[in-house]
Amino acid sequence: MTAVLEIEGLQKSYRSRRRGTRNALDGFDMRVEAGQVHGFLGPNGSGKTTTLRTLLGLIRPDGGRMRLLGHEVPADLSAVAGQVGAIVESPQFFPHFTARDTLSLLATAGQVRSTRIDEVLELVGLRDRSRERVKTYSLGMKQRLAVASALLKEPRLLILDEPANGLDPGGIREMRTLVRNLAEAGTTVLLSSHILAEIQLICDSVTIISLGRRVAFGPVEKVLATHSAGTVRVRLEVVADLPAASEALTRAGFRVTREPDHLLLAGVEQAAMVTRLLAGQGLYVSELVWVEADLESVFLELTATAPAPGQSRQVDQSARPTPVGQGSTGGWGA
Amino acid sequence: MSLYRAELRRLVLRRLTRWATVLGLAVLATVAVGVFLSNQKIDDAAWAKAEVAAEQDWQQQVRQTEEFRAECEQAAAQGDQSDRFPPDCSHISPPPPDAFPAEQYLPSTFEFRASFGQTLTAVGAILALVGFVVGSSFVGAEWNTGGMMTMLLWRPKRVTVLLTKLAALLTGLLALAVTTMLLWFGSFWLIATTRGSTEGMTAGAWQSFALTGLRGTVLALVAAALGFGLASLGRHTAMALGGAVGVTVVGQFGLGVLLSLTGAKFIGAWMLPTYVQAWVEKEVVLRDFQVCRVSPYGCEPETLTLTWQHSSGLLVAGLVLVLGGACWAMRRRDIS
Numbered sequence: 043m044t045a046v047l048e049i050e051g052l053q054k055s056y057r058s059r060r061r062g063t064r065n066a067l068d069g070f071d072m073r074v075e076a077g078q079v080h081g082f083l084g085p086n087g088s089g090k091t092t093t094l095r096t097l098l099g100l101i102r103p104d105g106g107r108m109r110l111l112g113h114e115v116p117a118d119l120s121a122v123a124g125q126v127g128a129i130v131e132s133p134q135f136f137p138h139f140t141a142r143d144t145l146s147l148l149a150t151a152g153q154v155r156s157t158r159i160d161e162v163l164e165l166v167g168l169r170d171r172s173r174e175r176v177k178t179y180s181l182g183m184k185q186r187l188a189v190a191s192a193l194l195k196e197p198r199l200l201i202l203d204e205p206a207n208g209l210d211p212g213g214i215r216e217m218r219t220l221v222r223n224l225a226e227a228g229t230t231v232l233l234s235s236h237i238l239a240e241i242q243l244i245c246d247s248v249t250i251i252s253l254g255r256r257v258a259f260g261p262v263e264k265v266l267a268t269h270s271a272g273t274v275r276v277r278l279e280v281v282a283d284l285p286a287a288s289e290a291l292t293r294a295g296f297r298v299t300r301e302p303d304h305l306l307l308a309g310v311e312q313a314a315m316v317t318r319l320l321a322g323q324g325l326y327v328s329e330l331v332w333v334e335a336d337l338e339s340v341f342l343e344l345t346a347t348a349p350a351p352g353q354s355r356q357v358d359q360s361a362r363p364t365p366v367g368q369g370s371t372g373g374w375g376a
Numbered sequence: 377m378s379l380y381r382a383e384l385r386r387l388v389l390r391r392l393t394r395w396a397t398v399l400g401l402a403v404l405a406t407v408a409v410g411v412f413l414s415n416q417k418i419d420d421a422a423w424a425k426a427e428v429a430a431e432q433d434w435q436q437q438v439r440q441t442e443e444f445r446a447e448c449e450q451a452a453a454q455g456d457q458s459d460r461f462p463p464d465c466s467h468i469s470p471p472p473p474d475a476f477p478a479e480q481y482l483p484s485t486f487e488f489r490a491s492f493g494q495t496l497t498a499v500g501a502i503l504a505l506v507g508f509v510v511g512s513s514f515v516g517a518e519w520n521t522g523g524m525m526t527m528l529l530w531r532p533k534r535v536t537v538l539l540t541k542l543a544a545l546l547t548g549l550l551a552l553a554v555t556t557m558l559l560w561f562g563s564f565w566l567i568a569t570t571r572g573s574t575e576g577m578t579a580g581a582w583q584s585f586a587l588t589g590l591r592g593t594v595l596a597l598v599a600a601a602l603g604f605g606l607a608s609l610g611r612h613t614a615m616a617l618g619g620a621v622g623v624t625v626v627g628q629f630g631l632g633v634l635l636s637l638t639g640a641k642f643i644g645a646w647m648l649p650t651y652v653q654a655w656v657e658k659e660v661v662l663r664d665f666q667v668c669r670v671s672p673y674g675c676e677p678e679t680l681t682l683t684w685q686h687s688s689g690l691l692v693a694g695l696v697l698v699l700g701g702a703c704w705a706m707r708r709r710d711i712s
Contacts, residue, residue, distance in 0.1 A: 073673070095710075095711070095712065098528075098529055098532075099528065099532045100525060100528060100529075100710065100711040100712070101710040101711070101712070102579070102710060116532070119532040120531075120532055120533060122529075123530060123531065123532045126529075128529050130525065130529070134521045134522030134526075135521065135522075135523070135526075136517070136521055136523060137521075138390075138391050139389060143389060147382050147385060147386050147389075148382075148527075148530060150378055150381055150382035150385065151378055151379045151382035151383075151527065151530055152378070152530045152531070152533060153378045182419075191526065197532075223653070264400075
């Protein structure tokens, strides 16, 4: 398949006299194939928006290579900007302009035919409110307007950063349908979102980023299959024994997540090892089942951002991925 | 070209542009109406009325003088030695009729050649203020609302986008300034025709006024470009407006006080408004009364003449610094 977006070893650091150097992107790789809906996931502060801004020429990278639709960027960005529609972070518009004025100004600047304005307003459901000032719009309506502005160019690649932000349930479903329809019409969509169930539903492939590095990538099913293997749910006859069981299993090298009435164990090769170990401690299992993970649990495991009881996780507390060169697949994400 | 057209349309659509324009024009209209109402044409009847008033005042003065001399003579006869009267009462004489010229009793009239030039300074200043506010807000609001980022997603050539925006701003302001100047010339010609005089308007006088108007227009464009550049540097309208307030308060009032305390010569030479005035009015003569040059006419203060050429150097330096800095920052800094 042809790649429409390729990133290799992207680096970006922010230097501060007080806080020193922070690597927002630390050798990040990514590849998005043509015609796919690709999910781009990562905890807050992991480098998602920095990646998108760098790709779109808003931020100057410190190193690495990027290609969009076959052109090196940022050097050749002007050649492809007309074919890339994007929303980056929360949509912001002049509050006193109407939606129609806003789109019309963009259409004039981008030499887009004016009839396209009505088409995109219809697509995002703002046709009847298009002559109202943006300041009267709700967050969800602004989000729709942002999507409309990104669609105005009839892009080959559509980059949407949190497009469902502020949308009502109906709006989220409409957005899902819109994205699928666009993909079916040949538009490649790169979707960054924290609504993981949504990503799992509509994306063909995903890239997960943590602390500026890629921690997982590939088709959604493959990522789920790879990371759900070896996860079991354990219930005990006596719930009060859960802390003791958790301690014993952790000592034995299992990755344990404590829930109120059960434990989730990752990295289990044979279920019998668990039962044998617990029985040896006088702790008796009432249920032990293999769990098929969803994208959310895979994400939480890979980024190590699952909430722990009694602890408040800080923004930069995520999984430190394997350094470049040690197990990294490298290249254009291949 | 399409980007330029879009930016021009954005400028016209903006509420602040419309309000600042309306407000600036309202102030100028108020001045014109005030001048119209406070002046009147001098005809024969006005002259006759002025002559009667002058004669009446002279007669009254003569009467008062005669009464004063009578009091003086009476006091002298009674041996009054006070300082109320001069020693010789014959020195008290009434003023001549020439001391009460009828011209002084004429109502105010607008003489185009003598007075119009000063009004052009006011127009230039108001246009410059409008230009500065609109210019700074035009780009400052773009940064503030994320409009600049959106535009760069469409046209990723940063400096081209910034300069196209500036070109649209200057075009819009030029159209406003030229229209305002033409209206101003027309209005005051009408005022002079109906409420004053248009005598003495030679080709040279017209040329002088036209050049003053041109310098006023250039001043407005420079102010707009400076406001635009400062707001772009700070990525916020407040950077330009705050900078202007800062320069006024600290750089001008503060500096003025400091220079006064140190007894510096020609304090006006350190004040930006002096250069603005010199630019529009062609030159400004500063006088230092601390240093006297003795002449047959008494004390003559030392002078320093600042011309529009001095001012143009300052304006060009400011423009290069601010716009150059804005372009550099636009090219180098990340956009977030």
